[in-house]
Amino acid sequence: DTGVSQDPRHKITKRGQNVTFRCDPISEHNRLYWYRQTLGQGPEFLTYFQNEAQLEKSRLLSDRFSAERPKGSFSTLEIQRTEQGDSAMYLCASSPGQSKNIQYFGAGTRLSVL
Amino acid sequence: QKEVEQDPGPLSVPEGAIVSLNCTYSNSAFQYFMWYRQYSRKGPELLMYTYSSGNKEDGRFTAQVDKSSKYISLFIRDSQPSDSATYLCAMSAQGAQKLVFGQGTRLTINP
Numbered sequence: 723d724t725g726v727s728q729d730p731r732h733k734i735t736k737r738g739q740n741v742t743f744r745c746d747p748i749s750e751h752n753r754l755y756w757y758r759q760t761l762g763q764g765p766e767f768l769t770y771f772q773n774e775a776q777l778e779k780s781r782l783l784s785d786r787f788s789a790e791r792p793k794g795s796f797s798t799l800e801i802q803r804t805e806q807g808d809s810a811m812y813l814c815a816s817s818p819g820q821s822k823n824i825q826y827f828g829a830g831t832r833l834s835v836l
Numbered sequence: 837q838k839e840v841e842q843d844p845g846p847l848s849v850p851e852g853a854i855v856s857l858n859c860t861y862s863n864s865a866f867q868y869f870m871w872y873r874q875y876s877r878k879g880p881e882l883l884m885y886t887y888s889s890g891n892k893e894d895g896r897f898t899a900q901v902d903k904s905s906k907y908i909s910l911f912i913r914d915s916q917p918s919d920s921a922t923y924l925c926a927m928s929a930q931g932a933q934k935l936v937f938g939q940g941t942r943l944t945i946n947p
Contacts, residue, residue, distance in 0.1 A: 726879070753933070762844065764924050764937030765880065778933060813879055822887070823868055823928050825935060827879035 724748075726828035728814050734834045735804055742800045743831045747816030754797050755815040755825060756789055758782065765813050765827075771797060772819065804835045839863050842925055842938025851947050855912040859925035859938045862906065866927040866936075869901050871910045874922045874940065883923075884910065915945045 727746040735741050747754050752773050757765035768787070770778045773794035783789075786804075791797040801808055811832050815825040842859045849855055857871075867888055872880035884899040886892045886908075892899045898911040908927075912919055922942045926935040 728879075755933070755935075757935075762939070764840075764842070764926070764940050765935070766937070767934035770933045780934070822885065823933065823935070824870070824882065824885055826882065827872075829879045832877070 726814055726816050726826055728812075728828040728831050730831055731829065732832045732834070734836065736836050737804060737806060739804055740800065740802045741804055741833065742798055743812055743814075743833075744796060744798050745814030745816075745828060746796045747814070748818075748826060750818070751816035751826075752794065752819045753817040753825075754791055755817070756797070756799050757813040757815065757827075759811040759813055759830070760809075768799075801833075804833075806835050809833055809835045837862065838939075839936050840925060840927060840938045843941055844939050846942040846944060848944045848946060849915060851915060851917060851945055853915050853945075855915050855919070855943060855945075857910040857912075857923050857925075857941050857943070859908050859927075860906055861908075861927060861936075863927075863929065863936075864903075864906070865929035865932075867930045868928045869899070869908050870926045870935070871897075871899055872924040872926060872937075874924055876921075880924055880926075917945045917947050920944045 754771045756768040759765040771791040811830040871884040889903045900909045922940040925938040
């Protein structure tokens with residue numbers, strides 16, 4: 723059990739560029755979550771996968787955001803045409819899928835849009 | 837109004853003090869309650885998990901849930917400088933997947 727892994731840890735991009743983040747969940751965790759955290763705020767839910775199926779999306783996830791989990795293992799989050807308001811920490815979490823809904827977080831990817 | 841309210845602090849106490857952190861919430865459907873600790877530029881680390889009302893103790897940490905008042909607390913005894921971090925409360929409803937977080941309380945323990 724190596725924990726939830728996220729890559730890259732920090733991404734700096736120019737406004738209008740596309741960015742993609744990767745999350746590797748804890749092995750055998752079938753549920754995977756993406757959250758966004760801005761400075762001084764708690765994480766906000768973006769989306770959730772059970773295996774490869776994306777089952778819930780927040781209204782925060784605009785059309786410029788897309789998430790995939792093609793084989794039910796790692797997941798990617800892509801932001802197209804980045805805006806300065808997208809600057810935030812993007813956190814991934816995974817859960818073994820039991821009723822308790824205990825989620826384990828990665829270290830996050832910090833996005834800075836210039 | 838936010839579903840979960842948490843005083844952002846900052847809160848500064850001397851080493852060895854008892855720390856009390858609190859959250860209130862408005863959604864009576866919340867059944868699962870968690871406290872996470874987050875160090876600067878790191879991801880949240882799960883500290884305590886409680887289902888429904890009651891108390892739970894783990895070492896120096898005690899979590900309390902009062903569903904009738906929609907109020908949860910985290911107590912830290914014999915606080916240490918290494919406890920300095922942001923503490924986030926989080927909760928979810930039965931069958932729901934998303935966690936709803938408070939704003940986080942920034943805590944500093946002074947040696």
